[in-house]
Amino acid sequence: MRxxxxxxxxxxMVLAKPLLRGTMVILGEGTALTETWISRIEDMETDSVFIxxxxxxxxxxxxxxxxxxxxxxxxxxxxxxxxxxxxxxxxIEGLYGG
Amino acid sequence: xxxxxxxxxxRAKVEAINALPTVPSNLRKISVMLEKPRLxxxxxxxxxxxxxxxxxKVLRMVNSAAYGFPGRISSVSHAIMLxxxxxxxxxxxxxxxxxxxxxxxxxxWEHSCACAVAARCIAQQKKMKEPExxxxxxxxxxxxxxxxxxxxxSEYEQALREAKEKDISLFEAEKKYLAATHADVGLWLAQKxxxxxxxxxxxxxxxxxxxxxxAPLETAIVHISDSFVRAKGVGFAGDxxxxxxxxxxxxxxxxxxxxxxxxLTQIDESTSAAGEET
Numbered sequence: 001m002r003x004x005x006x007x008x009x010x011x012x013m014v015l016a017k018p019l020l021r022g023t024m025v026i027l028g029e030g031t032a033l034t035e036t037w038i039s040r041i042e043d044m045e046t047d048s049v050f051i052x053x054x055x056x057x058x059x060x061x062x063x064x065x066x067x068x069x070x071x072x073x074x075x076x077x078x079x080x081x082x083x084x085x086x087x088x089x090x091x092i093e094g095l096y097g098g
Numbered sequence: 099x100x101x102x103x104x105x106x107x108x109r110a111k112v113e114a115i116n117a118l119p120t121v122p123s124n125l126r127k128i129s130v131m132l133e134k135p136r137l138x139x140x141x142x143x144x145x146x147x148x149x150x151x152x153x154x155k156v157l158r159m160v161n162s163a164a165y166g167f168p169g170r171i172s173s174v175s176h177a178i179m180l181x182x183x184x185x186x187x188x189x190x191x192x193x194x195x196x197x198x199x200x201x202x203x204x205x206x207w208e209h210s211c212a213c214a215v216a217a218r219c220i221a222q223q224k225k226m227k228e229p230e231x232x233x234x235x236x237x238x239x240x241x242x243x244x245x246x247x248x249x250x251x252s253e254y255e256q257a258l259r260e261a262k263e264k265d266i267s268l269f270e271a272e273k274k275y276l277a278a279t280h281a282d283v284g285l286w287l288a289q290k291x292x293x294x295x296x297x298x299x300x301x302x303x304x305x306x307x308x309x310x311x312x313a314p315l316e317t318a319i320v321h322i323s324d325s326f327v328r329a330k331g332v333g334f335a336g337d338x339x340x341x342x343x344x345x346x347x348x349x350x351x352x353x354x355x356x357x358x359x360x361x362l363t364q365i366d367e368s369t370s371a372a373g374e375e376t
Binding site: 067095 | 325328339340341348359362
């Protein structure tokens with residue numbers, strides 16, 4: 001899933017998380033947005049929503065992960081840096097829909 | 099190893115930046131203004147208002163995703179009220195070195211902006227009172243690189259080349275060719291421009307956060323933000339490597355996995371937003 005700003009919403013996008021007003025669910029998870037829903041969301045003064053699907057990435061995932069390995073090559077012996085690397089790796093995989 | 103005389107000479111040269119013929123005029127004007135001992139809010143507001151291009155740039159920055167007031171700040175006076183004089187000083191310097199950065203180290207601006215976002219995010223997580231000031235520390239932490247490239251271009255060229263050829267960090271390579279590092283140069287300039295102690299330390303000690311005495315938290319935040327931005331591979335700061343996070347800093351900040359994920363996501367969102375704005 002990815003977070004996008006309300007002004008970039010397009011009909012057909014699917015909500016990855018429910019849209020809430022306080023604790024009330026206005027639109028449920030999995031709702032496919034129509035132009036009408038998008039105007040309602042704009043009226044609500046929400047800044048952004050979570051929608052399904054990964055953003056297009058400039059390079060393939062394998063290349064992104066190979067670059068990640070290269071960047072971390074000088075800190076392989078440090079546990080806290082490897083813990084960080086793991087989190088970054090998962091973050092990168094998430095960008096590709098993983 | 100540089101001796102004290104070499105260090106003093108380098109410092110004197112850096113501090114004489116206003117006299118350098120190659121310094122961009124907008125940077126010189128801002129540098130001269132910020133050196134004044136009792137600069138008022140009105141003076142800064144008037145300075146910016148007299149330059150429509152600068153006004154536009156300042157407003158664009160304060161309204162960007164990096165500052166959390168998207169689209170709501172309509173004037174420089176409003177910005178000064180909301181964000182404070184130190185943030186505006188910092189933005190003015192940031193804006194005036196933008197061209198230098200773009201020209202001399204492609205990717206340095208993107209690295210700096212991402213650090214600004216990460217620093218602000220962490221400052222908020224730690225419930226600090228002025229997250230925007232910490233953000234400015236992030237934005238300007240590598241400003242020394244821009245000025246060194248301006249004043250000592252051939253030495254820096256060599257340092258960059260050495261870093262690339264030997265697969266080492268620029269911070270390491272610098273020490274071979276210059277009497278002081280970009281962090282030292284940044285510190286000298288921050289003092290010259292009368293930035294508050296927290297900004298001076300965060301810039302000066304971002305590679306050695308254990309040396310900060312007056313602003314250990316802000317310095318720690320910039321130190322770790324620098325690493326996070328490198329970890330994510332955003333921009334380019336002279337070498338592609340993730341620098342070790344000082345273990346004491348890691349312990350001090352105690353960021354949870356979720357907090358780190360949040361920081362990475364915010365960096366991501368700001369870079370994609372910035373891509374759309376340019």
